[in-house]
Amino acid sequence: MNIQLPTNKMKALWLTQFGVPPEVRIMDVPKPGKREVLIRIEASPINPSDASFLQGHYSSPKQLPVIPGFEASGQVVATGSNFMAKRLLGKEVACFAPTKGNGSWAEYMVTDFSFVVPLKQKIQSDQGSMLLINPMSALAMVDICRKNKCKALVNTAAASALGRFLIKACADANITLINVVHRQEQVDLLKSIGAKHILNSSKENYLAELRTYCELYNARIAFDAIGSTSTYNLLNALPDGGEVHVYGALSAEKSISANVQDIIFKRKRVRGFWLSTWIAEQSIFKILETAKKARKIISAGNEITIQKKIPLEAFKSGMEDYLNNMTAGKVLLCPSMTIKE
Amino acid sequence: MNIQLPTNKMKALWLTQFGVPPEVRIMDVPKPGKREVLIRIEASPINPSDASFLQGHYSSPKQLPVIPGFEASGQVVATGSNFMAKRLLGKEVACFAPTKGNGSWAEYMVTDFSFVVPLKQKIQSDQGSMLLINPMSALAMVDICRKNKCKALVNTAAASALGRFLIKACADANITLINVVHRQEQVDLLKSIGAKHILNSSKENYLAELRTYCELYNARIAFDAIGSTSTYNLLNALPDGGEVHVYGALSAEKSISANVQDIIFKRKRVRGFWLSTWIAEQSIFKILETAKKARKIISAGNEITIQKKIPLEAFKSGMEDYLNNMTAGKVLLCPSMTIKE
Numbered sequence: 001m002n003i004q005l006p007t008n009k010m011k012a013l014w015l016t017q018f019g020v021p022p023e024v025r026i027m028d029v030p031k032p033g034k035r036e037v038l039i040r041i042e043a044s045p046i047n048p049s050d051a052s053f054l055q056g057h058y059s060s061p062k063q064l065p066v067i068p069g070f071e072a073s074g075q076v077v078a079t080g081s082n083f084m085a086k087r088l089l090g091k092e093v094a095c096f097a098p099t100k101g102n103g104s105w106a107e108y109m110v111t112d113f114s115f116v117v118p119l120k121q122k123i124q125s126d127q128g129s130m131l132l133i134n135p136m137s138a139l140a141m142v143d144i145c146r147k148n149k150c151k152a153l154v155n156t157a158a159a160s161a162l163g164r165f166l167i168k169a170c171a172d173a174n175i176t177l178i179n180v181v182h183r184q185e186q187v188d189l190l191k192s193i194g195a196k197h198i199l200n201s202s203k204e205n206y207l208a209e210l211r212t213y214c215e216l217y218n219a220r221i222a223f224d225a226i227g228s229t230s231t232y233n234l235l236n237a238l239p240d241g242g243e244v245h246v247y248g249a250l251s252a253e254k255s256i257s258a259n260v261q262d263i264i265f266k267r268k269r270v271r272g273f274w275l276s277t278w279i280a281e282q283s284i285f286k287i288l289e290t291a292k293k294a295r296k297i298i299s300a301g302n303e304i305t306i307q308k309k310i311p312l313e314a315f316k317s318g319m320e321d322y323l324n325n326m327t328a329g330k331v332l333l334c335p336s337m338t339i340k341e
Numbered sequence: 342m343n344i345q346l347p348t349n350k351m352k353a354l355w356l357t358q359f360g361v362p363p364e365v366r367i368m369d370v371p372k373p374g375k376r377e378v379l380i381r382i383e384a385s386p387i388n389p390s391d392a393s394f395l396q397g398h399y400s401s402p403k404q405l406p407v408i409p410g411f412e413a414s415g416q417v418v419a420t421g422s423n424f425m426a427k428r429l430l431g432k433e434v435a436c437f438a439p440t441k442g443n444g445s446w447a448e449y450m451v452t453d454f455s456f457v458v459p460l461k462q463k464i465q466s467d468q469g470s471m472l473l474i475n476p477m478s479a480l481a482m483v484d485i486c487r488k489n490k491c492k493a494l495v496n497t498a499a500a501s502a503l504g505r506f507l508i509k510a511c512a513d514a515n516i517t518l519i520n521v522v523h524r525q526e527q528v529d530l531l532k533s534i535g536a537k538h539i540l541n542s543s544k545e546n547y548l549a550e551l552r553t554y555c556e557l558y559n560a561r562i563a564f565d566a567i568g569s570t571s572t573y574n575l576l577n578a579l580p581d582g583g584e585v586h587v588y589g590a591l592s593a594e595k596s597i598s599a600n601v602q603d604i605i606f607k608r609k610r611v612r613g614f615w616l617s618t619w620i621a622e623q624s625i626f627k628i629l630e631t632a633k634k635a636r637k638i639i640s641a642g643n644e645i646t647i648q649k650k651i652p653l654e655a656f657k658s659g660m661e662d663y664l665n666n667m668t669a670g671k672v673l674l675c676p677s678m679t680i681k682e
Binding site for chain 1: 398399568573587588589590594595596597598599600601602604605606607608609610611612613614615618
């Protein structure tokens with residue numbers, strides 16, 4: 001076991017104001033509390049949820065200023081006195097940032113031992129850094145679908161990393177997935193990774209097709225990453241009693257709309273999906289079981305495409321690249337990378 | 342017992358096309374099936390739900406052409422062979438129209454015996470005709486509130502007949518009711534009948550006040566009769582986990598809107614409330630118990646204001662009067678009235 005010991009100081013991205021990009025700052029390396037571990041971060045992705053958080057769209061308990069970043073991979077280099085925390089010393093892990101306080105866009109992060117999953121040797125740290133949010137979200141969606149005895153579901157922005165995991169998770173669970181994308185190249189991409197039902201929302205007959213598919217497979221649940229009229233159209237296409245779970249607002253509009261007759265007379269409902277809410281409602285056993293399933297999906301070669309690995313200093317341009325083309329893959333922040341001047 | 346026997350023919354309002362007012366037509370008097378009773382209609386109100394139905398906004402199983410009208414009072418003048426149906430012969434009753442087929446805007450209607458509640462002598466047939474939809478909706482709302490362990494709720498269009506019953510039903514159930522109206526005269530009216538918390542949505546500080554009240558009383562459920570941005574504002578004002586139940590679209594807009602952050606990050610939900618849906622989910626015992634409670638509320642002197650009683654022939658102008666000022670009271674169709682030419 002070769003543990004590189006932390007120095008006293010570290011680089012981190014520091015968010016002082018919502019809507020203004022975080023900037024690099026030199027800070028003290030944090031010390032782990034009793035149940036905590038200190039992780040030397042190897043990679044931490046930019047997810048759509050980060051974009052929302054940076055804009056101030058979260059009702060998160062995090063107070064500013066703060067280090068952003070919700071998940072990462074790295075090595076545990078120090079721990080608190082708790083037995084479970086100590087067992088993780090030296091391990092390569094995937095980790096969630098703590099619910100409150102500083103996140104993973106830094107050279108080091110402390111988090112509770114229960115937010116940490118050891119990686120198997122065949123998962124590289126790049127993939128490990130994206131183990132939790134996207135694969136677990138996909139598995140949580142399948143879980144919601146099962147609990148509602150629903151055999152089919154719809155997902156929008158289906159070419160995203162989350163969408164691609166959902167294709168695997170639904171196939172494993174024998175759930176019919178209707179994938180909605182908005183460009184032909186995304187149709188081709190999803191076909192190439194085995195998606196069966198793909199609709200292109202930019203096509204003229206999209207709404208009629210969506211309705212036909214929902215009826216044919218009795219899809220009573222739709223997950224919507226877009227918001228605005230996308231929510232309206234999904235709810236309208238679902239059969240009576242259908243439910244749209246909104247999990248993103250990629251349309252950049254701040255509201256969703258829904259047909260009032262769908263809601264009053266057809267018993268349809270609109271609610272949200274947020275991984276943090278789902279996790280808060282599960283037992284620790286269920287969460288660990290889900291994390292293990294997520295690791296299995298990644299080990300099976302369902303890797304997330306990476307478009308770029310960048311040092312903390314290149315955050316601003318990396319974020320722009322990501323927002324301009326999410327389908328091209330994730331952008332990973334790698335705190336140990338040095339800047340090429 | 343003095344039963345006036347039906348003739349073979351009757352007058353009825355006949356709806357042939359949604360969006361076009363029904364017209365008087367001479368038809369055969371229907372015959373009751375085994376479980377049914379034939380009721381000579383004394384009075385039948387125009388409710389907001391009728392306005393929706395006539396516009397074609399229901400996802401109702403009723404096929405056109407049809408006699409509209411969902412509730413009435415009258416006398417049972419013939420019955421099928423079923424014992425429970427036979428017991429009602431000669432009785433003055435309040436009744437629901439059957440789920441499928443012809444309704445109550447006619448001289449006679451047949452309906453299942455389970456849709457019929459005998460009136461107590463001190464309830465006049467005018468009031469009895471409005472016994473079911475509004476009082477039962479108010480009681481159903483209180484029931485939903487209780488099942489959600491909610492001690493306070495918000496209602497919009499609170500000066501409506503339903504709104505006024507809700508004031509009584511909430512007082513009886515010890516639930517704090519926040520009444521939202523949009524004119525000062527409605528504020529005065531609700532004060533005069535004992536409402537405690539009344540907000541005027543046309544006032545500048547309405548949204549801030551609404552938020553303060555919702556927080557103060559922890560009102561997690563709002564019933565919304567307006568739709569459109571009213572739903573948005575209510576959902577936004579409710580605490581985390583709050584739920585808006587939309588039951589009307591008085592704004593005349595066909596959609597509701599909601600803030601995407603409320604939905605994703607604050608676990609807030611939008612769903613519908615429709616008495617038919619609620620009834621379909623209850624046991625027959627619960628429905629009868631609720632109907633008895635409704636009768637009690639009316640017997641206790643909480644009468645619905647009536648602005649006009651009209652013959653079937655005057656439907657069109659009566660509907661206009663009602664839609665122009667619902668707060669002035671209900672318009673009752675009385676099939677035995679003759680036209681003043």
